[in-house]
Amino acid sequence: MVEPRSISERIVHKLSSNVHKRKQQNTSSNAPRPNPYVELESAYVAQICITWEALSWNYKSFERKRSSTQRISFNDIGCPAAIADQFRTFHILLQRYVENEPYENGRRPEIYARMRTLAPKLLLVPEYHDYEEEEEKEEEEEGFKSRITSAAFLMIMEECIRTFMNFLKADKEKPCQKIIKAFFGRTKRGSVDPTLVHLMKKVNTKKKTKLKEIRKGGKYMKKKKMSIEEEMEILMGLIDLKVVSRVLRMNEMNEEKLHWCEEKMSKVKIIQDGKAFQRDSTPLFFPPH
Incomplete structure:
Protein backbone atom coordinates (compact mmCIF):
# COMPACT_ATOMS: atom_id res chain seq x y z
CA MET A 1 0.00 0.00 0.00
CA VAL A 2 1.39 3.41 -1.01
CA GLU A 3 2.22 5.68 1.92
CA PRO A 4 0.42 9.07 1.64
CA ARG A 5 2.70 11.98 0.79
CA SER A 6 1.12 15.08 2.32
CA ILE A 7 1.11 15.81 6.05
CA SER A 8 -2.69 15.65 6.20
CA GLU A 9 -2.82 12.35 4.36
CA ARG A 10 -0.16 10.80 6.61
CA ILE A 11 -1.98 11.85 9.78
CA VAL A 12 -5.35 10.58 8.58
CA HIS A 13 -3.64 7.40 7.42
CA LYS A 14 -2.19 6.78 10.89
CA LEU A 15 -5.31 7.70 12.84
CA SER A 16 -7.72 5.69 10.70
CA SER A 17 -8.96 2.40 12.13
CA ASN A 18 -8.39 -0.94 10.43
CA VAL A 19 -12.06 -1.11 9.52
CA HIS A 20 -11.88 2.25 7.84
CA LYS A 21 -8.81 1.14 5.92
CA ARG A 22 -10.57 -1.97 4.63
CA LYS A 23 -13.49 0.12 3.45
CA GLN A 24 -11.14 2.40 1.57
CA GLN A 25 -9.43 -0.56 -0.07
CA ASN A 26 -12.76 -2.00 -1.19
CA THR A 27 -14.04 1.21 -2.75
CA SER A 28 -13.73 1.75 -6.46
CA SER A 29 -10.59 3.48 -7.63
CA ASN A 30 -12.79 5.81 -9.68
CA ALA A 31 -14.63 7.10 -6.60
CA PRO A 32 -13.60 10.63 -5.53
CA ARG A 33 -11.26 10.61 -2.55
CA PRO A 34 -12.19 12.88 0.36
CA ASN A 35 -9.77 15.68 1.11
CA PRO A 36 -7.80 14.51 4.19
CA TYR A 37 -7.17 18.06 5.36
CA VAL A 38 -10.90 18.80 5.35
CA GLU A 39 -11.46 15.74 7.56
CA LEU A 40 -8.81 16.92 10.01
CA GLU A 41 -10.15 20.45 10.03
CA SER A 42 -13.71 19.28 10.67
CA ALA A 43 -12.58 17.18 13.63
CA TYR A 44 -10.43 20.01 14.99
CA VAL A 45 -13.10 22.71 14.72
CA ALA A 46 -15.72 20.45 16.28
CA GLN A 47 -13.33 19.79 19.17
CA ILE A 48 -12.61 23.46 19.90
CA CYS A 49 -16.36 24.17 19.89
CA ILE A 50 -17.00 21.33 22.35
CA THR A 51 -14.03 22.39 24.48
CA TRP A 52 -15.26 25.95 24.74
CA GLU A 53 -18.83 24.98 25.59
CA ALA A 54 -17.56 22.65 28.32
CA LEU A 55 -15.11 25.19 29.73
CA SER A 56 -17.71 27.96 29.72
CA TRP A 57 -20.33 25.72 31.32
CA ASN A 58 -17.98 24.58 34.10
CA TYR A 59 -16.98 28.14 34.93
CA LYS A 60 -20.48 29.61 34.94
CA SER A 61 -21.94 26.62 36.76
CA PHE A 62 -19.39 26.82 39.58
CA GLU A 63 -19.75 30.60 39.74
CA ARG A 64 -23.53 30.31 40.17
CA LYS A 65 -23.20 27.56 42.77
CA ARG A 66 -20.71 29.61 44.75
CA SER A 67 -22.90 32.74 44.67
CA SER A 68 -26.08 30.93 45.69
CA THR A 69 -24.32 29.16 48.58
CA GLN A 70 -22.79 32.38 49.88
CA ARG A 71 -26.17 34.13 49.81
CA ILE A 72 -27.71 31.41 51.97
CA SER A 73 -24.99 30.40 54.42
CA PHE A 74 -21.97 32.66 53.75
CA ASN A 75 -19.86 29.49 53.63
CA ASP A 76 -17.18 28.81 51.06
CA ILE A 77 -18.12 25.67 49.13
CA GLY A 78 -14.53 25.16 47.98
CA CYS A 79 -13.51 22.54 45.45
CA PRO A 80 -11.96 19.07 45.81
CA ALA A 81 -8.23 19.34 45.19
CA ALA A 82 -8.34 16.35 42.83
CA ILE A 83 -10.82 18.16 40.55
CA ALA A 84 -8.70 21.31 40.64
CA ASP A 85 -5.67 19.24 39.63
CA GLN A 86 -7.52 18.00 36.56
CA PHE A 87 -8.13 21.59 35.46
CA ARG A 88 -4.47 22.42 36.12
CA THR A 89 -3.50 19.53 33.85
CA PHE A 90 -5.86 20.86 31.16
CA HIS A 91 -4.21 24.27 31.45
CA ILE A 92 -0.66 22.88 31.36
CA LEU A 93 -1.33 20.83 28.22
CA LEU A 94 -2.93 23.79 26.48
CA GLN A 95 -0.14 26.18 27.48
CA ARG A 96 2.48 23.69 26.34
CA TYR A 97 0.75 23.39 22.98
CA VAL A 98 0.71 27.18 22.50
CA GLU A 99 4.42 27.36 23.33
CA ASN A 100 5.46 24.46 21.09
CA GLU A 101 3.30 25.09 18.03
CA PRO A 102 5.59 27.72 16.41
CA TYR A 103 8.28 25.04 16.09
CA GLU A 104 5.97 22.56 14.36
CA ASN A 105 5.39 22.18 10.62
CA GLY A 106 1.97 22.21 9.00
CA ARG A 107 -1.36 23.90 9.52
CA ARG A 108 -3.19 24.05 12.84
CA PRO A 109 -5.48 21.00 12.33
CA GLU A 110 -2.49 18.92 11.24
CA ILE A 111 -0.36 20.01 14.19
CA TYR A 112 -3.25 19.46 16.59
CA ALA A 113 -3.80 15.92 15.29
CA ARG A 114 -0.12 15.06 15.79
CA MET A 115 0.00 16.59 19.26
CA ARG A 116 -3.21 14.83 20.25
CA THR A 117 -1.59 11.46 19.63
CA LEU A 118 1.15 12.45 22.11
CA ALA A 119 -1.23 14.08 24.62
CA PRO A 120 -4.66 12.38 24.37
CA LYS A 121 -6.16 14.72 26.99
CA LEU A 122 -5.35 17.86 24.99
CA LEU A 123 -8.50 20.06 24.78
CA LEU A 124 -10.49 17.58 26.89
CA VAL A 125 -12.14 19.66 29.63
CA PRO A 126 -12.65 17.96 33.01
CA GLU A 127 -16.08 18.15 34.61
CA TYR A 128 -16.46 19.96 37.90
CA HIS A 129 -18.40 18.01 40.49
CA ASP A 130 -18.26 17.95 44.25
CA TYR A 131 -17.68 14.75 46.14
CA GLU A 132 -20.60 12.59 47.15
CA GLU A 133 -20.64 11.14 50.67
CA GLU A 134 -19.22 7.80 49.53
CA GLU A 135 -16.38 9.49 47.65
CA GLU A 136 -15.60 11.63 50.69
CA LYS A 137 -15.36 8.55 52.89
CA GLU A 138 -13.04 6.85 50.41
CA GLU A 139 -10.82 9.92 50.29
CA GLU A 140 -10.72 10.15 54.08
CA GLU A 141 -9.84 6.47 54.43
CA GLU A 142 -7.02 6.78 51.90
CA GLY A 143 -5.80 10.02 53.46
CA PHE A 144 -6.18 12.04 50.25
CA LYS A 145 -9.05 14.30 51.19
CA SER A 146 -8.28 17.96 50.66
CA ARG A 147 -10.02 21.02 49.26
CA ILE A 148 -9.04 24.38 47.89
CA THR A 149 -11.00 27.61 48.24
CA SER A 150 -13.59 28.69 45.69
CA ALA A 151 -11.52 31.76 44.86
CA ALA A 152 -8.46 29.61 44.13
CA PHE A 153 -10.46 27.27 41.90
CA LEU A 154 -12.01 30.17 39.99
CA MET A 155 -8.51 31.54 39.37
CA ILE A 156 -7.46 28.18 37.92
CA MET A 157 -10.45 28.14 35.57
CA GLU A 158 -9.88 31.78 34.61
CA GLU A 159 -6.32 30.92 33.61
CA CYS A 160 -7.70 28.04 31.53
CA ILE A 161 -10.05 30.46 29.76
CA ARG A 162 -7.32 33.05 29.11
CA THR A 163 -4.98 30.39 27.75
CA PHE A 164 -7.75 29.03 25.54
CA MET A 165 -8.13 32.53 24.07
CA ASN A 166 -4.38 32.59 23.36
CA PHE A 167 -4.77 29.19 21.72
CA LEU A 168 -7.49 30.58 19.43
CA LYS A 169 -5.51 33.73 18.63
CA ALA A 170 -2.57 31.62 17.48
CA ASP A 171 -4.81 29.81 14.98
CA LYS A 172 -4.21 32.10 12.02
CA GLU A 173 -4.41 31.63 8.29
CA LYS A 174 -1.06 31.84 6.56
CA PRO A 175 -0.73 34.46 3.78
CA CYS A 176 -0.49 31.76 1.11
CA GLN A 177 -3.77 30.23 2.30
CA LYS A 178 -5.53 33.59 2.03
CA ILE A 179 -4.27 34.01 -1.53
CA ILE A 180 -5.47 30.55 -2.53
CA LYS A 181 -8.92 31.24 -1.08
CA ALA A 182 -9.09 34.62 -2.79
CA PHE A 183 -8.33 33.07 -6.19
CA PHE A 184 -10.29 29.85 -6.00
CA GLY A 185 -12.96 30.60 -3.39
CA ARG A 186 -15.34 27.90 -2.23
CA THR A 187 -15.81 25.54 -5.11
CA LYS A 188 -16.90 22.47 -3.16
CA ARG A 189 -20.26 20.92 -3.85
CA GLY A 190 -22.89 21.65 -1.24
Missing part, protein backbone atom coordinates in the same frame (compact mmCIF):
# COMPACT_ATOMS: atom_id res chain seq x y z
CA SER A 191 -21.18 24.79 0.02
CA VAL A 192 -23.25 27.80 1.04
CA ASP A 193 -23.41 31.15 -0.70
CA PRO A 194 -20.05 32.91 -0.08
CA THR A 195 -21.94 36.21 0.23
CA LEU A 196 -23.71 34.93 3.34
CA VAL A 197 -20.43 33.80 4.86
CA HIS A 198 -18.85 37.17 4.10
CA LEU A 199 -21.82 39.01 5.62
CA MET A 200 -21.65 36.91 8.77
CA LYS A 201 -17.93 37.59 9.08
CA LYS A 202 -18.63 41.33 8.94
CA VAL A 203 -21.28 41.09 11.67
CA ASN A 204 -18.91 39.00 13.78
CA THR A 205 -16.09 41.53 13.38
CA LYS A 206 -18.38 44.43 14.34
CA LYS A 207 -19.48 42.66 17.51
CA LYS A 208 -15.88 41.91 18.47
CA THR A 209 -14.97 45.56 17.94
CA LYS A 210 -17.88 46.69 20.14
CA LEU A 211 -16.89 44.29 22.91
CA LYS A 212 -13.30 45.52 22.83
CA GLU A 213 -14.55 49.11 23.06
CA ILE A 214 -16.66 48.20 26.09
CA ARG A 215 -13.60 46.59 27.68
CA LYS A 216 -11.49 49.68 27.05
CA GLY A 217 -14.22 52.00 28.27
CA GLY A 218 -15.27 53.28 24.84
CA LYS A 219 -14.71 56.65 23.22
CA TYR A 220 -17.53 58.43 25.02
CA MET A 221 -17.85 56.23 28.08
CA LYS A 222 -16.54 57.13 31.49
CA LYS A 223 -13.52 54.97 32.25
CA LYS A 224 -14.01 52.76 35.28
CA LYS A 225 -12.14 49.85 36.73
CA MET A 226 -13.86 46.60 35.88
CA SER A 227 -14.29 43.76 38.30
CA ILE A 228 -12.78 40.36 37.53
CA GLU A 229 -16.31 39.07 36.85
CA GLU A 230 -16.94 41.81 34.27
CA GLU A 231 -13.57 41.27 32.60
CA MET A 232 -14.16 37.54 32.37
CA GLU A 233 -17.65 38.03 30.95
CA ILE A 234 -16.27 40.22 28.16
CA LEU A 235 -13.43 37.78 27.52
CA MET A 236 -15.90 34.91 27.27
CA GLY A 237 -18.03 36.90 24.85
CA LEU A 238 -14.94 37.53 22.72
CA ILE A 239 -14.13 33.82 22.77
CA ASP A 240 -17.68 33.03 21.63
CA LEU A 241 -17.13 35.28 18.62
CA LYS A 242 -13.60 33.99 18.05
CA VAL A 243 -14.86 30.43 17.85
CA VAL A 244 -17.53 31.54 15.37
CA SER A 245 -14.91 33.24 13.21
CA ARG A 246 -12.90 30.00 13.11
CA VAL A 247 -15.94 28.03 12.00
CA LEU A 248 -16.58 30.58 9.24
CA ARG A 249 -13.03 30.01 7.99
CA MET A 250 -13.58 26.31 7.39
CA ASN A 251 -12.85 24.93 3.95
CA GLU A 252 -16.23 23.22 3.86
CA MET A 253 -19.26 25.14 5.07
CA ASN A 254 -22.86 23.96 5.06
CA GLU A 255 -26.24 25.30 6.14
CA GLU A 256 -26.11 23.62 9.56
CA LYS A 257 -22.75 25.19 10.43
CA LEU A 258 -23.87 28.58 9.15
CA HIS A 259 -27.03 28.38 11.25
CA TRP A 260 -24.92 27.43 14.29
CA CYS A 261 -22.72 30.49 13.72
CA GLU A 262 -25.75 32.75 13.45
CA GLU A 263 -27.30 31.35 16.62
CA LYS A 264 -24.01 31.50 18.52
CA MET A 265 -23.48 35.15 17.58
CA SER A 266 -27.03 36.00 18.64
CA LYS A 267 -26.11 34.91 22.18
CA VAL A 268 -23.78 37.91 22.43
CA LYS A 269 -25.99 41.01 22.37
CA ILE A 270 -24.74 44.59 22.32
CA ILE A 271 -27.17 46.82 24.25
CA GLN A 272 -27.53 50.41 25.49
CA ASP A 273 -26.21 51.86 22.23
CA GLY A 274 -23.01 49.88 22.44
CA LYS A 275 -22.28 50.71 26.08
CA ALA A 276 -23.04 47.26 27.47
CA PHE A 277 -23.65 43.70 26.40
CA GLN A 278 -25.42 40.53 27.44
CA ARG A 279 -24.07 37.01 27.03
CA ASP A 280 -26.17 33.88 27.05
CA SER A 281 -23.92 31.10 28.39
CA THR A 282 -26.33 28.27 27.56
CA PRO A 283 -24.34 25.59 25.69
CA LEU A 284 -24.91 25.38 21.95
CA PHE A 285 -23.59 22.16 20.51
CA PHE A 286 -21.82 22.16 17.18
CA PRO A 287 -23.58 20.21 14.39
CA PRO A 288 -22.08 16.75 13.82
CA HIS A 289 -21.91 17.12 10.02
Whole structure:
Protein backbone atom coordinates (compact mmCIF):
# COMPACT_ATOMS: atom_id res chain seq x y z
CA MET A 1 0.00 0.00 0.00
CA VAL A 2 1.39 3.41 -1.01
CA GLU A 3 2.22 5.68 1.92
CA PRO A 4 0.42 9.07 1.64
CA ARG A 5 2.70 11.98 0.79
CA SER A 6 1.12 15.08 2.32
CA ILE A 7 1.11 15.81 6.05
CA SER A 8 -2.69 15.65 6.20
CA GLU A 9 -2.82 12.35 4.36
CA ARG A 10 -0.16 10.80 6.61
CA ILE A 11 -1.98 11.85 9.78
CA VAL A 12 -5.35 10.58 8.58
CA HIS A 13 -3.64 7.40 7.42
CA LYS A 14 -2.19 6.78 10.89
CA LEU A 15 -5.31 7.70 12.84
CA SER A 16 -7.72 5.69 10.70
CA SER A 17 -8.96 2.40 12.13
CA ASN A 18 -8.39 -0.94 10.43
CA VAL A 19 -12.06 -1.11 9.52
CA HIS A 20 -11.88 2.25 7.84
CA LYS A 21 -8.81 1.14 5.92
CA ARG A 22 -10.57 -1.97 4.63
CA LYS A 23 -13.49 0.12 3.45
CA GLN A 24 -11.14 2.40 1.57
CA GLN A 25 -9.43 -0.56 -0.07
CA ASN A 26 -12.76 -2.00 -1.19
CA THR A 27 -14.04 1.21 -2.75
CA SER A 28 -13.73 1.75 -6.46
CA SER A 29 -10.59 3.48 -7.63
CA ASN A 30 -12.79 5.81 -9.68
CA ALA A 31 -14.63 7.10 -6.60
CA PRO A 32 -13.60 10.63 -5.53
CA ARG A 33 -11.26 10.61 -2.55
CA PRO A 34 -12.19 12.88 0.36
CA ASN A 35 -9.77 15.68 1.11
CA PRO A 36 -7.80 14.51 4.19
CA TYR A 37 -7.17 18.06 5.36
CA VAL A 38 -10.90 18.80 5.35
CA GLU A 39 -11.46 15.74 7.56
CA LEU A 40 -8.81 16.92 10.01
CA GLU A 41 -10.15 20.45 10.03
CA SER A 42 -13.71 19.28 10.67
CA ALA A 43 -12.58 17.18 13.63
CA TYR A 44 -10.43 20.01 14.99
CA VAL A 45 -13.10 22.71 14.72
CA ALA A 46 -15.72 20.45 16.28
CA GLN A 47 -13.33 19.79 19.17
CA ILE A 48 -12.61 23.46 19.90
CA CYS A 49 -16.36 24.17 19.89
CA ILE A 50 -17.00 21.33 22.35
CA THR A 51 -14.03 22.39 24.48
CA TRP A 52 -15.26 25.95 24.74
CA GLU A 53 -18.83 24.98 25.59
CA ALA A 54 -17.56 22.65 28.32
CA LEU A 55 -15.11 25.19 29.73
CA SER A 56 -17.71 27.96 29.72
CA TRP A 57 -20.33 25.72 31.32
CA ASN A 58 -17.98 24.58 34.10
CA TYR A 59 -16.98 28.14 34.93
CA LYS A 60 -20.48 29.61 34.94
CA SER A 61 -21.94 26.62 36.76
CA PHE A 62 -19.39 26.82 39.58
CA GLU A 63 -19.75 30.60 39.74
CA ARG A 64 -23.53 30.31 40.17
CA LYS A 65 -23.20 27.56 42.77
CA ARG A 66 -20.71 29.61 44.75
CA SER A 67 -22.90 32.74 44.67
CA SER A 68 -26.08 30.93 45.69
CA THR A 69 -24.32 29.16 48.58
CA GLN A 70 -22.79 32.38 49.88
CA ARG A 71 -26.17 34.13 49.81
CA ILE A 72 -27.71 31.41 51.97
CA SER A 73 -24.99 30.40 54.42
CA PHE A 74 -21.97 32.66 53.75
CA ASN A 75 -19.86 29.49 53.63
CA ASP A 76 -17.18 28.81 51.06
CA ILE A 77 -18.12 25.67 49.13
CA GLY A 78 -14.53 25.16 47.98
CA CYS A 79 -13.51 22.54 45.45
CA PRO A 80 -11.96 19.07 45.81
CA ALA A 81 -8.23 19.34 45.19
CA ALA A 82 -8.34 16.35 42.83
CA ILE A 83 -10.82 18.16 40.55
CA ALA A 84 -8.70 21.31 40.64
CA ASP A 85 -5.67 19.24 39.63
CA GLN A 86 -7.52 18.00 36.56
CA PHE A 87 -8.13 21.59 35.46
CA ARG A 88 -4.47 22.42 36.12
CA THR A 89 -3.50 19.53 33.85
CA PHE A 90 -5.86 20.86 31.16
CA HIS A 91 -4.21 24.27 31.45
CA ILE A 92 -0.66 22.88 31.36
CA LEU A 93 -1.33 20.83 28.22
CA LEU A 94 -2.93 23.79 26.48
CA GLN A 95 -0.14 26.18 27.48
CA ARG A 96 2.48 23.69 26.34
CA TYR A 97 0.75 23.39 22.98
CA VAL A 98 0.71 27.18 22.50
CA GLU A 99 4.42 27.36 23.33
CA ASN A 100 5.46 24.46 21.09
CA GLU A 101 3.30 25.09 18.03
CA PRO A 102 5.59 27.72 16.41
CA TYR A 103 8.28 25.04 16.09
CA GLU A 104 5.97 22.56 14.36
CA ASN A 105 5.39 22.18 10.62
CA GLY A 106 1.97 22.21 9.00
CA ARG A 107 -1.36 23.90 9.52
CA ARG A 108 -3.19 24.05 12.84
CA PRO A 109 -5.48 21.00 12.33
CA GLU A 110 -2.49 18.92 11.24
CA ILE A 111 -0.36 20.01 14.19
CA TYR A 112 -3.25 19.46 16.59
CA ALA A 113 -3.80 15.92 15.29
CA ARG A 114 -0.12 15.06 15.79
CA MET A 115 0.00 16.59 19.26
CA ARG A 116 -3.21 14.83 20.25
CA THR A 117 -1.59 11.46 19.63
CA LEU A 118 1.15 12.45 22.11
CA ALA A 119 -1.23 14.08 24.62
CA PRO A 120 -4.66 12.38 24.37
CA LYS A 121 -6.16 14.72 26.99
CA LEU A 122 -5.35 17.86 24.99
CA LEU A 123 -8.50 20.06 24.78
CA LEU A 124 -10.49 17.58 26.89
CA VAL A 125 -12.14 19.66 29.63
CA PRO A 126 -12.65 17.96 33.01
CA GLU A 127 -16.08 18.15 34.61
CA TYR A 128 -16.46 19.96 37.90
CA HIS A 129 -18.40 18.01 40.49
CA ASP A 130 -18.26 17.95 44.25
CA TYR A 131 -17.68 14.75 46.14
CA GLU A 132 -20.60 12.59 47.15
CA GLU A 133 -20.64 11.14 50.67
CA GLU A 134 -19.22 7.80 49.53
CA GLU A 135 -16.38 9.49 47.65
CA GLU A 136 -15.60 11.63 50.69
CA LYS A 137 -15.36 8.55 52.89
CA GLU A 138 -13.04 6.85 50.41
CA GLU A 139 -10.82 9.92 50.29
CA GLU A 140 -10.72 10.15 54.08
CA GLU A 141 -9.84 6.47 54.43
CA GLU A 142 -7.02 6.78 51.90
CA GLY A 143 -5.80 10.02 53.46
CA PHE A 144 -6.18 12.04 50.25
CA LYS A 145 -9.05 14.30 51.19
CA SER A 146 -8.28 17.96 50.66
CA ARG A 147 -10.02 21.02 49.26
CA ILE A 148 -9.04 24.38 47.89
CA THR A 149 -11.00 27.61 48.24
CA SER A 150 -13.59 28.69 45.69
CA ALA A 151 -11.52 31.76 44.86
CA ALA A 152 -8.46 29.61 44.13
CA PHE A 153 -10.46 27.27 41.90
CA LEU A 154 -12.01 30.17 39.99
CA MET A 155 -8.51 31.54 39.37
CA ILE A 156 -7.46 28.18 37.92
CA MET A 157 -10.45 28.14 35.57
CA GLU A 158 -9.88 31.78 34.61
CA GLU A 159 -6.32 30.92 33.61
CA CYS A 160 -7.70 28.04 31.53
CA ILE A 161 -10.05 30.46 29.76
CA ARG A 162 -7.32 33.05 29.11
CA THR A 163 -4.98 30.39 27.75
CA PHE A 164 -7.75 29.03 25.54
CA MET A 165 -8.13 32.53 24.07
CA ASN A 166 -4.38 32.59 23.36
CA PHE A 167 -4.77 29.19 21.72
CA LEU A 168 -7.49 30.58 19.43
CA LYS A 169 -5.51 33.73 18.63
CA ALA A 170 -2.57 31.62 17.48
CA ASP A 171 -4.81 29.81 14.98
CA LYS A 172 -4.21 32.10 12.02
CA GLU A 173 -4.41 31.63 8.29
CA LYS A 174 -1.06 31.84 6.56
CA PRO A 175 -0.73 34.46 3.78
CA CYS A 176 -0.49 31.76 1.11
CA GLN A 177 -3.77 30.23 2.30
CA LYS A 178 -5.53 33.59 2.03
CA ILE A 179 -4.27 34.01 -1.53
CA ILE A 180 -5.47 30.55 -2.53
CA LYS A 181 -8.92 31.24 -1.08
CA ALA A 182 -9.09 34.62 -2.79
CA PHE A 183 -8.33 33.07 -6.19
CA PHE A 184 -10.29 29.85 -6.00
CA GLY A 185 -12.96 30.60 -3.39
CA ARG A 186 -15.34 27.90 -2.23
CA THR A 187 -15.81 25.54 -5.11
CA LYS A 188 -16.90 22.47 -3.16
CA ARG A 189 -20.26 20.92 -3.85
CA GLY A 190 -22.89 21.65 -1.24
CA SER A 191 -21.18 24.79 0.02
CA VAL A 192 -23.25 27.80 1.04
CA ASP A 193 -23.41 31.15 -0.70
CA PRO A 194 -20.05 32.91 -0.08
CA THR A 195 -21.94 36.21 0.23
CA LEU A 196 -23.71 34.93 3.34
CA VAL A 197 -20.43 33.80 4.86
CA HIS A 198 -18.85 37.17 4.10
CA LEU A 199 -21.82 39.01 5.62
CA MET A 200 -21.65 36.91 8.77
CA LYS A 201 -17.93 37.59 9.08
CA LYS A 202 -18.63 41.33 8.94
CA VAL A 203 -21.28 41.09 11.67
CA ASN A 204 -18.91 39.00 13.78
CA THR A 205 -16.09 41.53 13.38
CA LYS A 206 -18.38 44.43 14.34
CA LYS A 207 -19.48 42.66 17.51
CA LYS A 208 -15.88 41.91 18.47
CA THR A 209 -14.97 45.56 17.94
CA LYS A 210 -17.88 46.69 20.14
CA LEU A 211 -16.89 44.29 22.91
CA LYS A 212 -13.30 45.52 22.83
CA GLU A 213 -14.55 49.11 23.06
CA ILE A 214 -16.66 48.20 26.09
CA ARG A 215 -13.60 46.59 27.68
CA LYS A 216 -11.49 49.68 27.05
CA GLY A 217 -14.22 52.00 28.27
CA GLY A 218 -15.27 53.28 24.84
CA LYS A 219 -14.71 56.65 23.22
CA TYR A 220 -17.53 58.43 25.02
CA MET A 221 -17.85 56.23 28.08
CA LYS A 222 -16.54 57.13 31.49
CA LYS A 223 -13.52 54.97 32.25
CA LYS A 224 -14.01 52.76 35.28
CA LYS A 225 -12.14 49.85 36.73
CA MET A 226 -13.86 46.60 35.88
CA SER A 227 -14.29 43.76 38.30
CA ILE A 228 -12.78 40.36 37.53
CA GLU A 229 -16.31 39.07 36.85
CA GLU A 230 -16.94 41.81 34.27
CA GLU A 231 -13.57 41.27 32.60
CA MET A 232 -14.16 37.54 32.37
CA GLU A 233 -17.65 38.03 30.95
CA ILE A 234 -16.27 40.22 28.16
CA LEU A 235 -13.43 37.78 27.52
CA MET A 236 -15.90 34.91 27.27
CA GLY A 237 -18.03 36.90 24.85
CA LEU A 238 -14.94 37.53 22.72
CA ILE A 239 -14.13 33.82 22.77
CA ASP A 240 -17.68 33.03 21.63
CA LEU A 241 -17.13 35.28 18.62
CA LYS A 242 -13.60 33.99 18.05
CA VAL A 243 -14.86 30.43 17.85
CA VAL A 244 -17.53 31.54 15.37
CA SER A 245 -14.91 33.24 13.21
CA ARG A 246 -12.90 30.00 13.11
CA VAL A 247 -15.94 28.03 12.00
CA LEU A 248 -16.58 30.58 9.24
CA ARG A 249 -13.03 30.01 7.99
CA MET A 250 -13.58 26.31 7.39
CA ASN A 251 -12.85 24.93 3.95
CA GLU A 252 -16.23 23.22 3.86
CA MET A 253 -19.26 25.14 5.07
CA ASN A 254 -22.86 23.96 5.06
CA GLU A 255 -26.24 25.30 6.14
CA GLU A 256 -26.11 23.62 9.56
CA LYS A 257 -22.75 25.19 10.43
CA LEU A 258 -23.87 28.58 9.15
CA HIS A 259 -27.03 28.38 11.25
CA TRP A 260 -24.92 27.43 14.29
CA CYS A 261 -22.72 30.49 13.72
CA GLU A 262 -25.75 32.75 13.45
CA GLU A 263 -27.30 31.35 16.62
CA LYS A 264 -24.01 31.50 18.52
CA MET A 265 -23.48 35.15 17.58
CA SER A 266 -27.03 36.00 18.64
CA LYS A 267 -26.11 34.91 22.18
CA VAL A 268 -23.78 37.91 22.43
CA LYS A 269 -25.99 41.01 22.37
CA ILE A 270 -24.74 44.59 22.32
CA ILE A 271 -27.17 46.82 24.25
CA GLN A 272 -27.53 50.41 25.49
CA ASP A 273 -26.21 51.86 22.23
CA GLY A 274 -23.01 49.88 22.44
CA LYS A 275 -22.28 50.71 26.08
CA ALA A 276 -23.04 47.26 27.47
CA PHE A 277 -23.65 43.70 26.40
CA GLN A 278 -25.42 40.53 27.44
CA ARG A 279 -24.07 37.01 27.03
CA ASP A 280 -26.17 33.88 27.05
CA SER A 281 -23.92 31.10 28.39
CA THR A 282 -26.33 28.27 27.56
CA PRO A 283 -24.34 25.59 25.69
CA LEU A 284 -24.91 25.38 21.95
CA PHE A 285 -23.59 22.16 20.51
CA PHE A 286 -21.82 22.16 17.18
CA PRO A 287 -23.58 20.21 14.39
CA PRO A 288 -22.08 16.75 13.82
CA HIS A 289 -21.91 17.12 10.02
